[in-house]
Structures are given as C-alpha cells and as structure tokens.
Amino acid sequence: MLKIGDTKLINAWAFYDWANSVYSLVISTAVFPLFYAAITEDKTVVFLGMKWNHADTLYSYALSFSFLVVAFMSPILSGIADYTGNKLKFMKFFCWLGGLSVMAMYFFEDLNTAWVGIICTILASIGFWSSIVFYNSYLPEVAHPEQQDAASAKGFIYGYIGSIILLLLCLGMILAPETFGFDLSISDTILANGSEVEIAKATESAKNIASLKAMRISFVMVGLWWIGFAQVTFKKLPNNSFNRKADKDFIWKGFKELKKVWDELKQYPTLKNFLLAFFLLSVGVQTIILLATIFGSSELGLGTTNLIVTVLLIQFVAILGAYIFSNVSKKYGNFKAIKITLFIWILVCLSAFMLEKELPNVAYYFYALGGLLGLVLGAIQSLTRSTYSKLLPKTQDNATYFSFYDVTEKIAIVLGTFVFGFLIYLTDSMQWSVLSLGLFFVAALIVLSRLKSTEHVH
Numbered sequence: 001m002l003k004i005g006d007t008k009l010i011n012a013w014a015f016y017d018w019a020n021s022v023y024s025l026v027i028s029t030a031v032f033p034l035f036y037a038a039i040t041e042d043k044t045v046v047f048l049g050m051k052w053n054h055a056d057t058l059y060s061y062a063l064s065f066s067f068l069v070v071a072f073m074s075p076i077l078s079g080i081a082d083y084t085g086n087k088l089k090f091m092k093f094f095c096w097l098g099g100l101s102v103m104a105m106y107f108f109e110d111l112n113t114a115w116v117g118i119i120c121t122i123l124a125s126i127g128f129w130s131s132i133v134f135y136n137s138y139l140p141e142v143a144h145p146e147q148q149d150a151a152s153a154k155g156f157i158y159g160y161i162g163s164i165i166l167l168l169l170c171l172g173m174i175l176a177p178e179t180f181g182f183d184l185s186i187s188d189t190i191l192a193n194g195s196e197v198e199i200a201k202a203t204e205s206a207k208n209i210a211s212l213k214a215m216r217i218s219f220v221m222v223g224l225w226w227i228g229f230a231q232v233t234f235k236k237l238p239n240n241s242f243n244r245k246a247d248k249d250f251i252w253k254g255f256k257e258l259k260k261v262w263d264e265l266k267q268y269p270t271l272k273n274f275l276l277a278f279f280l281l282s283v284g285v286q287t288i289i290l291l292a293t294i295f296g297s298s299e300l301g302l303g304t305t306n307l308i309v310t311v312l313l314i315q316f317v318a319i320l321g322a323y324i325f326s327n328v329s330k331k332y333g334n335f336k337a338i339k340i341t342l343f344i345w346i347l348v349c350l351s352a353f354m355l356e357k358e359l360p361n362v363a364y365y366f367y368a369l370g371g372l373l374g375l376v377l378g379a380i381q382s383l384t385r386s387t388y389s390k391l392l393p394k395t396q397d398n399a400t401y402f403s404f405y406d407v408t409e410k411i412a413i414v415l416g417t418f419v420f421g422f423l424i425y426l427t428d429s430m431q432w433s434v435l436s437l438g439l440f441f442v443a444a445l446i447v448l449s450r451l452k453s454t455e456h457v458h
Helices: 007-040 055-084 087-107 110-136 145-175 190-194 196-234 250-265 269-299 304-332 334-354 360-389 398-425 432-449
Strands: 045-047 050-052
Touching: 007 055, 007 110, 007 196, 007 269, 007 304, 007 398, 045 055, 045 250, 050 055, 055 087, 055 110, 055 269, 055 398, 087 110, 087 190, 087 196, 087 398, 087 432, 145 196, 145 304, 145 360, 250 269, 250 398, 269 304, 269 334, 269 360, 269 398, 269 432, 304 334, 304 360, 334 432, 360 398, 398 432
Parallel strands: none
Antiparallel strands: 045 050
C-alpha cells in the first residue's frame, strides 16, 4: 500500500478530478442545459402530475432539490463511513450512481421523456456531489500539509484539462455531426419536388436532429469517462486507513460520530470561522458558475457560440490560475492568496454590473470578464479545499469534517440562487443580482481578515 506523501498516491487521488470534472463542464454547464433548452423551449413540461410553463424553473428546482438532499445526507453518511472505515466504498457507490444516471440521460429524447432528464439530473447531481465529499476527505490521508496546496491544485488542473478534451470532442460531434457519421439525409420527395428554400429548411432540420442525437451520445460518453477513469483512483486509494472495525449498530454510531465532530468543530475557532468565510464566498462563486451563461444569454443577448467560447476560455485560464495561486500560497500563505482572489472576484462582480447589451463589442468584454473569472475560479476552489484540510486537527474523522465543508457549500448554493432569482424578480434585471454577489465576497474578505494565523496557514 502506498504511503502518505507518495507521488503515485497523490497523482491517483488527483486523477479523480480528471474523471469527474466532465460532469461539471459537459452536463452542468455546457451541453445538457443547451439540450434541455432545445427540447423544452416555449413548451409546457408535465412532471409529477404538475404542468410547468417555465421549464427552466423546473430544472432549477431539480438542482436545488439535489443540493438539499446532499446537504442533509452527506454528514450522516460520512459519519457512518468514518466509523466503519468504508469511505472508499461510499465514494465508489456515488461515482457509479452519478455515472450511470448521466448515461441514462440518453433516454431523454423529447418532451414526453422530459421526466427522465429531470430524475437523472437529480440523481447525477447527488452522485457527483456526494462522491466529492469522500474524495475531498482523502486529501489529508494522501498528502502532508506542505504538499496539500500543490496536490489540490493538481486535481483541479487535471479536471480542467480532462473536461476540456471531452467537451471539444462532444462539441465536434454536435456542430459537425456529418463528420462523425450521423445521418443528415432528407426525403427523396423533398429533393425532387421541393424548392431551394424547402430543401435548405429540411437540411437544417436534419442537422438539428443529428446534433440533438450527438448531444444524447455525449451524455453516455461522460458517464463512461467518469466511471472508467475513476478506476485509476479507486485502485490506489486506501480503504479504512485507520483499521476501524464497525459494530452492528454502526448507523447509530455514525450519528454519534457526527455529533462528536460537531462538538469538536466548535473548539477550533479558526476552523469554524474559516467555514463561515467559505460559506460567504461560495454564495458568490457557485452562483456565478451556475448562472454565468444565463447572464450572458438573457442579460447581454449573446449567442450559443459566444457562450461556448467563454466557457472554454474560463476552463483554459482556470488551469493557469490554479497553478499561479498554488505558488502564491506557497510564498505568501493561503489566507493572503485567498484574499487576493476575493479582490478579483469583487472586480468581476463590479465589471459584470456595468456590462450592458447595448455596449459596442459587448461579446469581447464578456470574453475578458470570462478570462478574469477563470483566473480565480480554479484558484479559489483549490485553495479553499487545501486550506480547510490544513486547518483540520489530527483526526480519524476526515470524511465527517469534510461533509461539513460540503454542506456549507450546498447551503451557500441554495442561498445564492435564491438571492439571485429574488433580485431579478424585484428589479427585472440580472445586473443588481450580480452586484449583490459582490457583497458576499466583501463579507468573506472581512471574516478572513480577522482569522488568526496558524502553523501551516498564514
């Protein structure tokens, strides 16, 4: 078995980011939202016997429900996992749940099967975010404190690279389906008797149908990629590192484990207050990740191509950002590095607030904003994970501690999306919603500035 600090072990752990990040990019951000919008646009969706005139609202509620399930479930499961020592089994289960659910999205073909897309959206989200709880909790078990910033950054870099590769392949299929062997033929009757306009419309319709089929195949590819590459990680990660033996009443003992960690957490003021800062910044970060493309399309009137270019730009720059800020934290400390990213996030919110649809070359300004966002996106996600890991006391309950970290992020998402949507309702504009997120970054900066230095984090 590989020992803590071994490069092979750290690489294998980080490789799970390579495996799962395709879900974040292809399913959450890029392809599935476009597919869902194409199928449900201006149509009424029936789900659980209810009619939804605004399909986007149903999709948003489905995601919110999945986050609430994870927020409720992960502390309980992680307490059981820590007590029984079966953390790896839990991680595998949720990986398979997420991967298979994504693959099952293939059966979402039209409005009549929209319920498949919604249910799979919920299950895939639960699988992804729950597996991340256990994955993150392995960080203190694979890397020493002085290695954790670099290890965490390596994971996000692997994730960005892997997800870009698969997204480019999926986009190739979607934008040029004929190149990948999809059928674009039209009926002989139209070819023989149709006008040029009719033939052009039929050709365009055939290409759209082929593109939608390519999107559905991309869902299968994401699931296979996720489950397949995850096996590299599962092969190397240790199970039951602390040789725990579970009693028969392990569920009750799991609850006791949860309570024990909660009581311990209150004894570490720096750790507790860092969680508060993490909550505040996550309201901004996660809401912007989820709604950036909607802001670009609805508020600025940008087309699909502009949005996809922006998404790819963010991913590429995020690789560089994670690397740069890993070195900044090494030289100046984690707290200072996170503070720098918060200043940039505040600048992102202010810049987005000033963008308007009527602005000449607004797409180029949006690209610049995407580049700035990318610079701090990978950085802040990587640094908050490694900083929290460094602040943990010496413990055998890493999964339970990281479940609190995860729950903090999920509740932040629920709050952030609610505030964003409520302000749109009040002001009929997304600009004030974006500006309000900047206030959460300011609050996080204030809390972080009051934290005391520790041995490893300063």
